[in-house]
Amino acid sequence: MKSKSGPVFLERRTYRRRRMIDAARLLPVLGIILVSIPLLWNGTPDPHTRTTYAMFYLFVVWIILVALSAIISRYLGPNESDEQSLGDR
């Protein structure tokens, strides 16, 4: 879309912010993968595949996702200064 390329080296803070945006984008992908893992337990005759185990796993995953999301949101911060130029990159 945009033909103009930004500077190669960014200020440390901006760089950090951009990586946090990357993280924010990747987080749902991680979430989808983690949430889909219990499906692999289907059909195994393992007695451990009980509802309680799955429940523990899923809630732990949930808490981790919430925590990660909170950390990322914190780092993304309210400074919208470079938001304009970031756009959808």
Added chain:
Amino acid sequence: MATLNVLILVCLSYVVFLFAIAFAADRAALHGRGTWLHSPLIYTLSLSIYCTAWTFYGAVGFAARSGLEYLTIYLGPTLVMIGWWWTLRKMVRIGRSQRITSIADLISSRYGKSNTLAVFVTILAVVGTTPYIALQLQSVTLSFATFAEADLTSTSLPNRQSTAFLVAVGLALFTILFGTRNLDVNERHHGVVMAIALEAVVKLFALLAVGVFVVWGLAGGVEQTLERINASEIARWEVPTSRWIGLTMLSAAAFLCLPRMFQVMVVENENEGHLRTAAWAFPAYLMLMSLFVVPIAAVGLDVLPQGSNPDLFVLTLPLNAGRDGLAILSFLGGFSSATSMVIVAAIALSTMVSNHVVMPIWLHLTGGTAVVSGDVRNVALLARRLSIAGIVLLGYLYLQLSGGGTALAAIGLVSFAGVAQFLPALMGGLVWRGATRLGALCGLGVGFAVWMYCLFLPSFGSSSILPQTLFDHGLFGMSWLRPQALFGVEGMDQVVHAVMWSMLLNTASFVFVSLVSFPKPVERLQGAQFVNVFQHSATAGSWSGGLAQSEDLMIMSQRILGAPEAQAFFAAAAQRQGLAGYLPEPSPDFLQELERELSGSVGAATAHAMISQIVGGATVSVEDLMAVADETAQIMEYSNQLEAKSQEQARTARQLREANEKLTQLSVQKDGFLSQISHELRTPMTSIRAFSEILRDTEDLSPEEQSKYSSIIHDEAIRLTRLLDDLLDLSVLENGQVVLNEHKGCLEDLLDRAVAITGGGAGNFAIRREKSAEQVVLLTDLDRLAQVFINLIANARKYCDADRPELTIKTSQKADRLLVDFTDNGSGIPTDQQTVIFEKFSRIGQTKAGGAGLGLAICREIMARLGGGIDYLPGQRGASFRVTLPLNSQNATQ
């Protein structure tokens, strides 16, 4: 045992409390107080209307029936929330920058502000949401009935229908009171949002309280609870893959598309920054809401008697254990979930119905423009209030018609699948500029039809609306059209089957039609603005006022907002600008404020149009621009035509001028000729008269004298005759009465003859010829042609003013024409004379020779008769004439 009266009392006080909170919040917002109203926490809590009574009560029932599968309903939204950077951020930004009032508004705005699309989305939303509202009413009724049954003191059970009706009326009243209280500023409802946030806290607290009671009170600790779960019938992890993935996706899609979610997430959003908090806080809320669901289900299955409704475990467990307080709290939680959902859904739907269905119809009927008579505000408010009442009533009717029961319990997912049909058009519109209105319409239509056929109608049970034969043999007896086994896909879960096919076909037709159709300019512009919303300005375009007339704005605003409100608004604005009176300067800030105020009443687009009408097009819409462009194109075409015409006129004028010049010259020539001819005639006449008088009157003339005078008279008479002959000849030629005597002859012979007659190369006059080129046989009137040649050679002889006069006769052939050039080395003919030399009576200046000026005119006439022509060849360093003859006659004879 819990007394029904206590419950009713608590319930009523809770409702009064809600009213008070909503009222206080509205007041605080009105006076600009209460910054806490705008906190991200309130925003997050308001999102919790996702958790309706269906999730409050139903999740436990869901878990009791199919284990952990209920989690999909919460995991979908969790994934959407933590992935907010992808979609929600964009949706909220667009919602704010485009002043979006509902999901129908968003979709219609994206696709060129198409009202057809908006109406379609509205209908689909109403169809999808009405059963859901019925479900909420049912849950309240059921929980109330549960209480009544458990209350041994009450003698008669309350009528379920009347309960549902009372709840419906109460909800409609609350929604109308706080949802249509303020018809302004971007559709935000502080009172409602505040009440919802409070209800969110209540329902979370209630569910957690029940959960804590069940785990530590009933089961006796975490360990024991886990043992009970392991011992229960839902102990095994056996979730079908298709349902796990399908339902997660479905709930994620519904989370984005549900009208009520859109209302709280996008429309009521105060600040984009709130999303950052909600991104983790809302998943946390969902996690807490689902934390105790499985323990409650397992313990309920264990403790409560067989056959008790698992959907009501949250209520029946505390009741069974004699914890009336907790049971009432639980009831309030369910009540909160139900009411908050109905309130927001009714607001969202009524906005859509009144903005996209009622108002356009009303404006159309009244022929409304910016200056409609009457109070638009009242109409808009009335439309919205009636819509709210109508929607809640529809829900109630649906409850009555479907008769409650289990058919309704499944409607949650059915409803999700219905609204999920918006997803392709919505997401496609946000990320793909090529998405078109037609594509969106087709996608929605196909998805809606498939959803209706495969899920919604069958959800009433087989052979209730659709006949049993349809399920067995398919539509028109085609087995691949069976509603639960489309295209022969059998054995799939019904919901997953319908979601898969409807979404697939929806997306496919949306993409395909978008690819082959061509969007209108407005659509393309809106598409670019939506897809690249982050590259455009964060706020909508501001007004550059100054041209606006405050008084006109005031007149219009009074009609829409109501006179006192408008006056107060204008006076406040004037005061802020430091002016006395009611009329502020139409500064851009003020205009933007006013537009926002008006857009709440009549919709953003209309408000924009109204102000732009008065402000005088400081900002114009694309339609305006296109109209202007059309006009410009017309004007340009017109001016092109004018230019062409004026060029033509200039050309004609030039021709006329030339003709006039020629005429003037001819007139001068004619005058000259007349004097010349009278002179020419007079001279011989005079001498004839004089000599004839001498012959008559003189007696003694010698024979020599006599013969001399007679011969003079004779010569002069011949000269006269020749002159008259020439005139006669020309006249004959001009009238076309000449008869041509065609003979075959050689050009060389003809030229020889002409040269000989004119005296050949006598004197110092030289004639140069190229005899080899003259070997051409002609079939023409040779005498006439010779006359032309003679004339030309004689002219050269007469007029060539060089010291050593020389005439070159050059013969050439070009295409099928024979060209004979007669060029002398004299001074030639001046440019201004060249045009007239072939005219009658024309004579070049007052040259020495005394011709009558008929020779060349005769030549031209002759050549025209012979099918050729004679022209003056300029630029030959002397007078040069070109005689052109057609060669085809010569070819024919060869």
